[in-house]
Amino acid sequence: xxxxxxxxxxxxxxxxxxxxxxxxxxxxxxxxxxxxxxxxxxxxxxxxxxxxxxxxxxxxxxxxxxxxxxxxxxxxxxxxxxxxxxxxxxxxxxxx
Amino acid sequence: xxxxxxxxxxxxxxxxxxxxxxxxxxxxxxxxxxxxxxxxxxxxxxxxxxxxxxxxxxxxxxxxxxxxxxxxxxxxxxxxxxxxxxxxxxxxxxxxxxxxxxxxxxxxxxxxxxxxxxxxxxxxxxxxxxxxxxxxxxxxxxxxxxxxxxxxxxxxxxxxxxxxxxxxxxxxxxxxxxxxxxxxxxxxxxxxxxxxxxxxxxxxxxxxxxxxxxx
Amino acid sequence: xxxxxxxxxxxxxxxxxxxxxxxxxxxxxxxxxxxxxxxxxxxxxxxxxxxxxxxxxxxxxxxxxxxxxxxxxxxxxxxxxxxxxxxxxxxxxxxxxxxxxxxxxxxxxxxxxxxxxxxxxxxxxxxxxxxxxxxxxxxxxxxxxxxxxxxxxxxxxxxxxxxxxxxxxxxxxxxxxxxxxxxxxxxxxxxxxxxxxxxxxxxxxxxxxxxxxxxxxxxxxxxxxxxxxxxxxxxxxxxxxxxxxxxxxxxxxxxxxxxxxxxxxxxxxxxxxxxxxxxxxxxxxxxxxxxxxxxxxxxxxxxxxxxxxxxxxxxxxxxxxxxxxxxxxxxxxxxxxxxxxxxxxxxxxxxxxxxxxxxxxxxxxxxxxxxxxxxxxxxxxxxxxxxxxxxxxxxxxxxxxxxxxxxxxxxxxxxxxxxxxxxxxxxxxxxxxxxxxxxxxxxxxxxxxxxxxxxxxxxxxxxxxxxxxxxxxxxxxxxxxxxxxxxxxxxxxxxxxxxxxxxxxxxxxxxxxxxxxxxxxxxxxxxxxxxxxxxxxxxxxxxxxxxxxxxxxxxxx
Numbered sequence: 095x096x097x098x099x100x101x102x103x104x105x106x107x108x109x110x111x112x113x114x115x116x117x118x119x120x121x122x123x124x125x126x127x128x129x130x131x132x133x134x135x136x137x138x139x140x141x142x143x144x145x146x147x148x149x150x151x152x153x154x155x156x157x158x159x160x161x162x163x164x165x166x167x168x169x170x171x172x173x174x175x176x177x178x179x180x181x182x183x184x185x186x187x188x189x190x
Numbered sequence: 191x192x193x194x195x196x197x198x199x200x201x202x203x204x205x206x207x208x209x210x211x212x213x214x215x216x217x218x219x220x221x222x223x224x225x226x227x228x229x230x231x232x233x234x235x236x237x238x239x240x241x242x243x244x245x246x247x248x249x250x251x252x253x254x255x256x257x258x259x260x261x262x263x264x265x266x267x268x269x270x271x272x273x274x275x276x277x278x279x280x281x282x283x284x285x286x287x288x289x290x291x292x293x294x295x296x297x298x299x300x301x302x303x304x305x306x307x308x309x310x311x312x313x314x315x316x317x318x319x320x321x322x323x324x325x326x327x328x329x330x331x332x333x334x335x336x337x338x339x340x341x342x343x344x345x346x347x348x349x350x351x352x353x354x355x356x357x358x359x360x361x362x363x364x365x366x367x368x369x370x371x372x373x374x375x376x377x378x379x380x381x382x383x384x385x386x387x388x389x390x391x392x393x394x395x396x397x398x399x400x401x402x403x404x405x
Numbered sequence: 406x407x408x409x410x411x412x413x414x415x416x417x418x419x420x421x422x423x424x425x426x427x428x429x430x431x432x433x434x435x436x437x438x439x440x441x442x443x444x445x446x447x448x449x450x451x452x453x454x455x456x457x458x459x460x461x462x463x464x465x466x467x468x469x470x471x472x473x474x475x476x477x478x479x480x481x482x483x484x485x486x487x488x489x490x491x492x493x494x495x496x497x498x499x500x501x502x503x504x505x506x507x508x509x510x511x512x513x514x515x516x517x518x519x520x521x522x523x524x525x526x527x528x529x530x531x532x533x534x535x536x537x538x539x540x541x542x543x544x545x546x547x548x549x550x551x552x553x554x555x556x557x558x559x560x561x562x563x564x565x566x567x568x569x570x571x572x573x574x575x576x577x578x579x580x581x582x583x584x585x586x587x588x589x590x591x592x593x594x595x596x597x598x599x600x601x602x603x604x605x606x607x608x609x610x611x612x613x614x615x616x617x618x619x620x621x622x623x624x625x626x627x628x629x630x631x632x633x634x635x636x637x638x639x640x641x642x643x644x645x646x647x648x649x650x651x652x653x654x655x656x657x658x659x660x661x662x663x664x665x666x667x668x669x670x671x672x673x674x675x676x677x678x679x680x681x682x683x684x685x686x687x688x689x690x691x692x693x694x695x696x697x698x699x700x701x702x703x704x705x706x707x708x709x710x711x712x713x714x715x716x717x718x719x720x721x722x723x724x725x726x727x728x729x730x731x732x733x734x735x736x737x738x739x740x741x742x743x744x745x746x747x748x749x750x751x752x753x754x755x756x757x758x759x760x761x762x763x764x765x766x767x768x769x770x771x772x773x774x775x776x777x778x779x780x781x782x783x784x785x786x787x788x789x790x791x792x793x794x795x796x797x798x799x800x801x802x803x804x805x806x807x808x809x810x811x812x813x814x815x816x817x818x819x820x821x822x823x824x825x826x827x828x829x830x831x832x833x834x835x836x837x838x839x840x841x842x843x844x845x846x847x848x849x850x851x852x853x854x855x856x857x858x859x860x861x862x863x864x865x866x867x868x869x870x871x872x873x874x875x876x877x878x879x880x881x882x883x884x885x886x887x888x889x890x891x892x893x894x895x896x897x898x899x900x901x902x903x904x905x906x907x908x909x910x911x912x913x914x915x916x917x918x919x920x921x922x923x924x925x926x927x928x929x930x931x932x933x934x935x936x937x938x939x940x941x942x943x944x945x946x947x948x949x950x951x952x953x954x955x956x957x958x959x960x961x962x
Contacts, residue, residue, distance in 0.1 A: 099277045100270075109267040116259050120252065123403040135399035143392045150270045150388045157208075159605065160215055167219035170633045171226040173720055177740070178230060178669045181724065182237065184735035199529040199607075201943070209532045209606045216598045220636045227640035227670055231655065234666055242661070316653040333654065334661040340653045344644070 098155040108149045115142050195376045207378045214382035218389045221352075225393055228348065232341050232400065239337070240404075242330035246338030247404035249314060249322075251305060255402040258301050259394065265294035266391040273384040276367075279374035284367045288360050291387070295357050302350055306343070316340045342401055349397060352390045359383050434837070434934040449534035450937055455520035456835075457541050462512045463904075465548055468555075469503035470897065472496045477890040485877040493876035494561035495577065499551070501564030502582065506589050507548050509820055510678065513685035514631075515544070515596055517827045518624045520835060522600060524928045524935060525618050527609025527944045532602040533595075540595040547589030554578045554585065563874060565675070568656040568667050572648035580649050583642040590635045593681075597631025600624050609927075611946035618926055618950060619695075619708055623688025626712035630677045630684075630719065638674035641667065665731045672723035680719040682816055684712055686779065686823030687754055693776035693826050694758045696924035698765025701951035704757040711750035718747040725794040729803050737796050744794035751787055755780060770922070771845030775826025778853050782818025786811055789864065804874070806867030813860045822852070825903065832907065833917030837934040840910040844902065852899035858892025925951050 115138050122134045148154040153164055200206040236243045272287035313321025316339050324332045363383055366372065372380055435452045439445075445453055476496045479487040488496065519537065523530050531537050554560055560582040562571040571579050604625045608617075644655050645667070654660025656667045695702045702708055724732055724740030758780055767773070789811040792798050802808060833839045862885035867873070871882045878886070920929040927946075931939060 099274065102271065102274060105267060105270045105274070109263065112263045112266075113260065116256070116263060119399055119403065120256050123252070123399075123405065126405060128405070131403070131405045135403055136396075139396050139399055142395045146266060146388050146392055146395070150266055150391075151385055156211075159212065163212070163215045163219055167222040167633070170219075170720065171222055171229075174223075174226055174230055174637065174673055175233065177721065177724065177736075178234065178666075178673075179237075180739060181665070181669065181732045181736035182234060184733035186733070188734040198938075199531075199534065205606060209602055212606060213533060213598060213602045216601055216632055220594050220598070220632055223633055224636035224640050227637045227644075227673075230670065231644065231666060234663070235661070238663075239661055317651050331661065333659065337654060337660045337662060340647075340655055340660075344647060 098152075100149060100152065100155065104149060108145050111145060112142055115145075203375060207381075210378040210382050211385070214385045218385060221389060225345075225348070228341070228345050229396070229400075232345065235337055235341065236400075236404070239330060239334045242324075242334035243338050244404045245324070245330060246322075246335045246342070247402060249309070249312065250342070250402045251308075252402050254301055254305050255398055258298050259398045261294050261298045261301070262391050262394050265291045265298070266388055268294060269384050269387045273377075273381055276372050276377035276380040277374065279372075279377075281367050281370055281372065284372065284380065285364060288364045288367065292357055292360050292364070295353055295360075299350060299353060299357075302346065306346075309339075314339050316343065345397055345401065349390065349393055352393070356383075356387050356390055359386065433936060434932065435937045436837070436934050438937045447538070449530070449538050451519050451523055451531050451534065451537055452835075452935065452937075454537050454541055455516050455518075458511060458515040458519060458544070461541070461545055461548065462508050462516060465503050465507035466512075466900075468552070469500050469508060470900070472500035472503065473893065474897065476500070477893045479876065480878070480886045481890045483878050483880050483883050483886075488876075490876045491561060492559075494563075494874070495555075495559030497874055498560050498563050499555050502551060502560075502586070504816075505564060505678070505682075506586055507544075507551065509682040509816055510593055511544060511596070512824050513689060513820070513827060514600070514624060514627055514681075515540070515592075517620075517689065517824075517831065518600060518627075518685060519596075521831065521928055522603060522621060522624060523607070524931060524939050525621050525926060526604065526607060526612055527927055527940065527946060528603065528607040529938050529940070529943075531599045532607055533599050536595050537599055540592045540599070543595070544589055544592035547585045547587075547592065550581060550585035550588065554582050557581075565671065566642065566645060566667075567671075568645060568648065568664050569658070572645050572656060580646050583646045587639050587642050587646075590639045593631050594635045594639075597628035597635070600628040601632060604628075609944050609946055613946075615706060615709070616946055616948075616950045617709075619691035619702060619705065619712075620685075620688040622709040623684045623691070623712045626716035627681050627684045629713075629716045630681050634674040634677040634681075634720070637670055638678075641670040641674070644670075665727065668727050668730055668732075669723070672726045673720070676723040676726065677716075677719045679812070679815070680715055682820050683783075684715060686783075686820040687712070687751075689823040689827040689830075690758060690776050690779050691754075692926075693772045693823075693830055694761050694780075695951050695953075696830070696922055697770065697773035697776065698761050698767050699923075699953050700761055700765040701949075701953055702757060703760035703763075704753070705950060707753055708757050711753045714750040715747065718743070718750065722747050722794070725799070728796050728799045734796075741794045741796050745791065748787065748791055751783075755784055755787075769846075771842055771849055772826045772830035772922075774846055774849040774853075775822045775829065778849065779819055779822045779826065782814055782822065782856070786814025786818055789814065801870075802867060804872055806863040806871050806873055808867065809873050810860045810863035810867055813863070817860070818856055822856075825849070825852070828903075828907075830922070831928070832910070833921045834928055834931075834933050834935070836911060837916055837932075838910045838914040839917040839921055840906050840914055844906045848899050848902040848906075851895060851902065855892050855895030855897070855899050859889050859896050860892070862886070862888045862892075925953055 119135055119138045122131065122138070127134055147164060153160055196203055196206060200209070268287050268290040272284055272291060275283035275287055309315065313319060316336050320332075320336050320339070322332055322335050324330055324335065360383065363380055366379070435450055439448070445457070448454060475488065476493060479485065479493060485493065519531070557578055560575070560577045560579055562575050562577070562579060566579070566583070604617075604621060647653065648655050648657065654662045656662045656664045658664065691702050691708055722740055722744040724736055725744045728737045789807070793802065793808065793811060829840070829845055866882050866885040869882065871878050917933045919932050921933075922929070927944060930944070
């Protein structure tokens, strides 16, 4: 889909960012952030995933359709998570 | 058109390339949902048994997991370079980067296998041999920790299976590259295989903190 | 011949139904292009693969029907006296699995969709022809595994595989069945992938989205569901398999596992799966109603968009299968509300079909009889689909024959009738032969009567409280059960007749021309049967969809 050939330099920068973020993930773990630990780890993971998708997988320079498919899949996962947790968090809310 | 690289049902090479790419993206969407079911199961149980999951996770080696993450990220980089070489019509560079990716992938699998053997040795394999006993039954049970390990082995197992498939695909690509089948005009098999490999990397990007870094 | 709007303007396109009339058929078509077994089993031509699927789905429909015959015989008497209770459980399980995974899900997409999509969009084949063939082999492999399961003693968990029974207590071939279902799921995924990419990338020049036949729209929506839903089923059955094989807990309460989590994962796919079964049927119905009213479907764009809406909304409602299961009541209410919303796009379709009929030039050939039957029976089934997500009502009718009747009205009264309607409509195109319409109409009528006699009593008996999946039942339900079983025998006859006259037609019926119905669409511009490459030259589409000539003074909408 990408007509544009992404430069090696861009790839290298993204790679370095990924490695830094990985270090941050591990570092954050040892900071013992308690309740925020999961949120922090997931936030970093999402940033890493987005970098891989945009640059390594060329979505930054790809067609609208590719973008829709990649985002769409993620949205569907959110539907699965969202409506399932809708059940779990609400168990016991309405009198049994 | 060029000798035998344009399939009969396509109007031109561009349509063929776009079709191949979209096909792989759609397949990756199915993989998102496949792993997604596993991630959902994991999330529900982690939400229900946070202590048990923390206890289970503490038995995993953050070091080895971290090294593996670095290895896999590097293999994604080398794969991106392989795709780049294919797009530029440079078969020798393509082969080089494919080999690099395969070596890194194999290294990942080797480390993973070592981890598993170590965990089995510690009695952490779920089933009749599961040897962990909870130090604090009031907070979590051994069986809940066993549940963590069922998910750990299942998720990393399916991830490893996908990596093995990826390595096999790369072996095929390597052979084809050696036969000079790819060029600036025709390189979509490399491109779509790259997409697959990056996806497998992304799964690990989430697996690592979720499994290894539970506090 | 020139690619025109497909409307018969001259005698050359008139149907030639004189027996033995010599209509010049294109010497080389996809049927006579290679006669060896290998040329069929290794074909990557979407039309041949469609016929391979036709053989497969017909075979599995008969197998699934066979299981139903036995348990309908058992249910004639209130006591269990024909088979053992364990056997009864296996019968309804295998009936469900065979019919759902090996007939309802693949039938219209893999037979009619495979055959027609490339032709309808002006392409030479699907995007991935080899993947298409692989898809069929995967389907057959899954099917063979299921037959093996049946022969080896069967599986008794119900098609829904609920743990902990399926993972811990059942002594039947659960893992093998799970593997069969898992494998077949890939067939579905690959077909959906193929259709999705094909419709995006392979349309002929000028074939814009809003010039596509509604059948294509419905299969596009179906393919979205296949792609996003089926993988979740795959992982779910794998998890049950892992539980059984390794003796570990995933949904096992003694490990802290939650059986309701299985149900969330299972129904996340299995509810959208019912839309995989009905959307293509709706697409066929749109085509039939248009052709046999000789009118552009009323609200074409609304029908097209409603297909997408159904595909999306269908993913938001799965919890309505789980009201009494232990799901939170709050979540139940949310799922109930979303389920009501999901009825809206379906209703839009029914209104639009009806409006298409109004002041259309309606003719009642066999395909139209099936289409009209579909609209009526789908409406009944669909309306009862509003009773069920009402949480309060569901407490009473959950797991009763009311549910059984509801889904059979949709799947049999709906999907099977639309499938048969589609087969009868496109048979001349697929085979180049026109079956005797009289027999077609008779069979349609027998099926309609048999169907209603079989399943309407089940609404009543279910509402009265008869549970589903029961081998024996209280005396007071016997009359209705006898009626139901009697209806099933009539239904069986109705299904067997087409097998006979279709087979007969292949050798003895008159040849059909390229457009025997005088209908609109790219498929009717090709010879019957079409050549392997579909079009000698890629058509350029410069006409709107369903541009039937309209009578200006009477036209509605």
